[in-house]
Amino acid sequence: MGGEPPGRLVRSLGEKYGHSRAAEWLDRLPETTAEAVARRGLDIERVIAPGGRSGLLLLVRRPDGSPATLKIAPPFAAPGPERAALAHWHGSGAVELLDPVNGTGTEDGTLLLERLHPEMSLRSLPEAKALLEAAGTVRRLWVEPPADHPFETVAGRTARQADALRASEDETLAPLVSAALAAREALCADGPAEELLLHGAFRQGKVLAGDRAPWLAVGPEPVVGERAYDLARLVRDRVEDLVAASSGASSARRRVGRLADSLDLDRERVRGWTLFRAVESGVRALTAGRRQSAELLLEFAGWL
Structure with missing residues (x-):
């Protein structure tokens, strides 16, 4: 992954879920990220900073070279409902979920999303x-x-x-x-x-x-x-x-x-x-x- 997770994510997770719980997940984040990226055959471009408050956001390239965004959220943040909502909206008014609903990412809380423009x-x-x-x-x-x-x-x-x-x-x-x-x-x-x-x-x-x-x-x-x-x-x-x-x-x-x-x-x-x-x-x-x-x-x- 390279570098430290954005400060906003560290502060937000600690405030909402407890600092010790957040720190434990953050300690494992490089390993979690490497596994999620390898499983999908992705290439990391960079971490989005300041990024979100509920998970790490990475700009990535898929095996065919197409751009995407990978979100890695801790299990205690319950990313399942976010996945279910994005799948239900199916890109209407919301970012599109690129992973199949019952496929990669459902167990580890990662979501592969269409690439938007995070700076705008x-x-x-x-x-x-x-x-x-x-x-x-x-x-x-x-x-x-x-x-x-x-x-x-x-x-x-x-x-x-x-x-x-x-x-x-x-x-x-x-x-x-x-x-x-x-x-x-x-x-x-x-x-x-x-x-x-x-x-x-x-x-x-x-x-x-x-x-x-x-x-x-x-x-x-x-x-x-x-x-x-x-x-x-x-x-x-x-x-x-x-x-x-x-x-x-x-x-x-x-x-x-x-x-x-x-x-x-x-x-x-x-x-x-x-x-x-x-x-x-x-x-x-x-x-x-x-x-x-x-x-x-x-x-x-x-x-x-």
Whole structure:
């Protein structure tokens, strides 16, 4: 492989899964990489940096010389659902999975993907254009999930996150945490509003330029539920710019309305999921010691 894994991957895995667990997998990563590459007959061009947060990304060449990307994720990151989602989308709105569904990579968590342009995401576009392209991309991902699918539900995922929020001991955050928990409870009160396959972590940085299509989504954390949940992370994109602007609060609320209207969704449901997910991310960042990120997220949440 050569060199060290990108720092962003090391930090993210340690924060999410525990530093000792992550370190053990990272120690074996050169061997894992060599095995995955040899099994497919690939040639490594380079590691993508800063890369992703859930696995090592490598630009490779297949035996016929065609370009591809190899993703190597730890088993504790449960890469199976990502594989299943990409296989179900079959390249519609998302990066195409090049491995057969039941073939190479299903056991070791590696995914061979079509080559996109990792240096060019929607964040490279002006904000208005980026949001327009993002809305068009995410709309294509919202499809019926396969029968007997392996994906967790929005209710199940957010229930775990709500439990972690309730354990927060920072009294200064109590009003925001209470508002976030109340929003989630109201949104889940009557059961799922929809049961569609969602990206789960959709944002501008997760949409890359491609050759087969102008923009394609990568890195899903797939979940089944209502579409409004999938917009919540997108709403707070470029949060640092929003917080720095004198009109940040009103701009954030307008963004909720614009995105909801462009995709024919209920504004209050988009606002509610945006509030819950921003507070949950902010508290988690604070716990991990990422105070600057936490402050930005929590200030943004307070505007909603």
